[in-house]
Amino acid sequence: xxxxxxxxxxxxxxxxxxxxxxxxxxxxxxxxxxxxxxxxxxxxxxxxxxxxxxxxxxxxxxxxxxxxxxxxxxxxxxxxxxxxxxxxxxxxxxxxxxxxxxxxxxxxxxxxxxxxxxxxxxxxxxxxxxxxxxxxxxxxxxxxxxxxxxxxxxxxxxxxxxxxxxxxxxxxxx
Amino acid sequence: xxxxxxxxxxxxxxxxxxxxxxxxxxxxxxxxxxxxxxxxxxxxxxxxxxxxxxxxxxxxxxxxxxxxxxxxxxxxxxxxxxxxxxxxxx
Numbered sequence: 001x002x003x004x005x006x007x008x009x010x011x012x013x014x015x016x017x018x019x020x021x022x023x024x025x026x027x028x029x030x031x032x033x034x035x036x037x038x039x040x041x042x043x044x045x046x047x048x049x050x051x052x053x054x055x056x057x058x059x060x061x062x063x064x065x066x067x068x069x070x071x072x073x074x075x076x077x078x079x080x081x082x083x084x085x086x087x088x089x090x091x092x093x094x095x096x097x098x099x100x101x102x103x104x105x106x107x108x109x110x111x112x113x114x115x116x117x118x119x120x121x122x123x124x125x126x127x128x129x130x131x132x133x134x135x136x137x138x139x140x141x142x143x144x145x146x147x148x149x150x151x152x153x154x155x156x157x158x159x160x161x162x163x164x165x166x167x168x169x170x171x172x173x174x
Numbered sequence: 175x176x177x178x179x180x181x182x183x184x185x186x187x188x189x190x191x192x193x194x195x196x197x198x199x200x201x202x203x204x205x206x207x208x209x210x211x212x213x214x215x216x217x218x219x220x221x222x223x224x225x226x227x228x229x230x231x232x233x234x235x236x237x238x239x240x241x242x243x244x245x246x247x248x249x250x251x252x253x254x255x256x257x258x259x260x261x262x263x264x
Contacts, residue, residue: 003187004196040200048204078179127214134218155215163211166175167203170182 002171006036015042020049027085034081034168052164055157056087061150064093065117068103069124069154070161075104076128077165081172116145124158175203176210226256 006012012021012035020035038045056066067090074082087095102110107121119142126133142151175182190199222237232240241252 003184004200037200038204040197041204044201044204048208127218131214131218136220139218155219159211159215160208161211163207163209164204165207166179166210167207169179170175170203173184 001173002033002037003173004037004040004171006031006033007039009036012036012039015039016046017042017049020045020053023053024085026088029081029085034164037171048160048164051156051160055153055160057089059150059153061120061146061153061157063087064090064095065120066090066154066157067095068100068117069120069157071100072103072121072124073128073158073162074165076125077162077169079165079169079172081168082161082165119145120154123154127158128162175206227253228256230256 007015009021009032012018012032017035017039020038021032024032024035035045035049038048056070057063059066067087070087071083099112102112103121105125107113107125108118110118113121123134123138123142126138139151146154187199190202194202222234222241224231224237226232226237226240240255
């Protein structure tokens with residue numbers, strides 16, 4: 001149950017959220033609750049879902065890594081809804097529940113992750129816990145693994161998904 | 175939402191409904207979430223507003239002097255520094 005009632009699937013589809021409903025169904029939420037709530041404000045919904053989808057599924061950073069980051073952020077936000085979703089594409093690419101668990105914490109010493117992945121996971125982990133640690137030296141280290149475009153891609157992913165997760169957390173009564 | 179999300183419960187949403195429609199509440203919530211997400215990210219990038227509070231287009235160095243170490247748009251101290259002409263960008 002959510003404090004804002006999702007609008008009907010038909011109305012959400014009429015408002016242009018059909019692709020979002022399909023994606024959320026693929027991720028494990030057949031009810032597509034979040035996009036149907038967002039569809040109360042259709043123009044916001046279109047823009048925000050477009051940004052969320054672009055950040056997660058497009059670009060030059062490995063999608064599996066971005067899905068790991070998204071799930072780590074959902075844990076940081078304390079959001080059980082987004083924590084329960086899984087990208088089918090990432091699962092097909094080898095993302096296991098063990099890796100998801102490993103990406104939540106203690107990843108710095110985990111040989112399952114490359115140094116680049118460890119940096120990216122640290123980046124998202126620290127962003128809303130200890131952002132003061134994301135200084136010039138931290139970014140310099142990141143540039144050893146990623147281009148500036150890729151770092152901005154990860155940062156944008158972190159910002160848009162965390163923002164919607166903290167919002168969604170407040171909408172859930174259970 | 176950022177600091178005490180647990181305080182935003184059913185009673186809180188009921189109060190919001192006294193003033194806003196569901197569409198407006200979703201708009202507000204998404205707007206706040208978006209800003210929570212992006213402003214923290216932007217802060218780590220160490221860049222400053224392009225304009226001073228009194229509307230001058232300035233360099234990053236000048237903007238840093240106006241806004242200080244923890245930039246906050248149009249906070250009182252930044253406004254006073256800009257209006258007092260403590261710094262120039264010439």
